[in-house]
Amino acid sequence: xxxxxxxxxxxxxxxxxxxxxxxxxxxxxxxxxxxxxxxxxxxxxxxxxxxxxxxxxxxxxxxxxxxxxxxxxxxxxxxxxxxxxxxxxxxxxxxxxxxxxxxxxxxxxxxxxxxxxxxxxxxxxxxxxxxxxxxxxxxxxxxxxxxxxxxxxxxxxxxxxxxxxxxxxxxxxxxxxxxxxxxxxxxxxxxxxxxxxxxxxxxxxxxxxxxxxxxxxxxx
Numbered sequence: 001x002x003x004x005x006x007x008x009x010x011x012x013x014x015x016x017x018x019x020x021x022x023x024x025x026x027x028x029x030x031x032x033x034x035x036x037x038x039x040x041x042x043x044x045x046x047x048x049x050x051x052x053x054x055x056x057x058x059x060x061x062x063x064x065x066x067x068x069x070x071x072x073x074x075x076x077x078x079x080x081x082x083x084x085x086x087x088x089x090x091x092x093x094x095x096x097x098x099x100x101x102x103x104x105x106x107x108x109x110x111x112x113x114x115x116x117x118x119x120x121x122x123x124x125x126x127x128x129x130x131x132x133x134x135x136x137x138x139x140x141x142x143x144x145x146x147x148x149x150x151x152x153x154x155x156x157x158x159x160x161x162x163x164x165x166x167x168x169x170x171x172x173x174x175x176x177x178x179x180x181x182x183x184x185x186x187x188x189x190x191x192x193x194x195x196x197x198x199x200x201x202x203x204x205x206x207x208x209x210x211x212x213x214x215x216x217x218x219x220x
Contacts, residue, residue: 006219007168008156011212012149014141018207020129020181023109025100026067027116028124028187032074032093039071039092046121047096053115054100057108067097104129110200124187129204130180137179141211146170149215157219165218177209 029046033039051061074090102108109127116123131137157164181204 006162007216008153008164008219009214009216010149010153010156011214012145012147012152013210013212014144014146014148015208015210016137016141016144018131018137018179018209020131020204020207021104022101022130022132023104024128024130024180025102025109025112026126026128027064027098027100028126029096029098029121030093030124031121032091034091036071036092039094043069043071043094043096046123047098049119049121050098050123053119054112057111057115059100059102063102064098064100067099068095069097070095101130103132104204106200106202109202113200122189124189126182126187127184127202128180128182129207131207134179137209138177138211141177141209142172142213145211145213146215149213153215153217157217160219162219165220167215167217169216171214171216175211177211179207179209181205181207 027050029043029050031039031042031046033042051064054064055061071092071094074093075087076090077085078088079085100112113125116125153164183202183204
């Protein structure tokens with residue numbers, strides 16, 4: 001770039017407000033067993049039962065996706081005969097976090113929560129909402145940001161009496177917009193109820209996201 005080249009650098013911002021159309025149910029299975037192999041087997045058994053449960057509600061078994069899986073050692077503090085505390089191995093805890101996504105439907109969500117509450121595993125649950133076309137939303141957001149940058153640059157150039165010329169550079173540090181709204185502040189544990197189902201009436205707020213790009217033009 002020539003040192004005497006006149007340039008204008010502007011940061012544009014895109015903002016989207018999206019109505020959630022997809023429910024995300026994050027289901028976390030936990031358990032502690034005396035032996036490592038038992039923890040692995042228990043995790044596999046509970047996951048199998050979870051897949052059978054959702055299949056009974058019309059979901060494909062592979063629609064349950066793993067987010068994370070871990071097996072950790074669990075210890076407790078005990079006092080020995082001398083009165084000193086030491087750590088004693090309790091067992092091995094498995095944690096298997098999975099996610100199920102489906103079109104927003106409070107009736108289906110209620111049936112899922114009821115079925116999970118009456119299963120054997122009693123998993124931890126987090127309910128959140130997103131949009132199905134996440135890539136399209138991200139692209140619209142970037143398009144808005146670039147359009148905003150150009151509009152600002154044109155205002156500045158017009159005020160300076162110099163026309164915009166060649167676009168020289170677009171700087172964008174790819175982020176990951178949080179296209180999710182979480183009505184629940186903390187996980188809940190699935191619990192059995194005597195009722196034949198759960199009546200769920202959740203109306204999630206819209207998702208508002210923003211992103212920025214920096215654009216450089218030559219002037220004159």
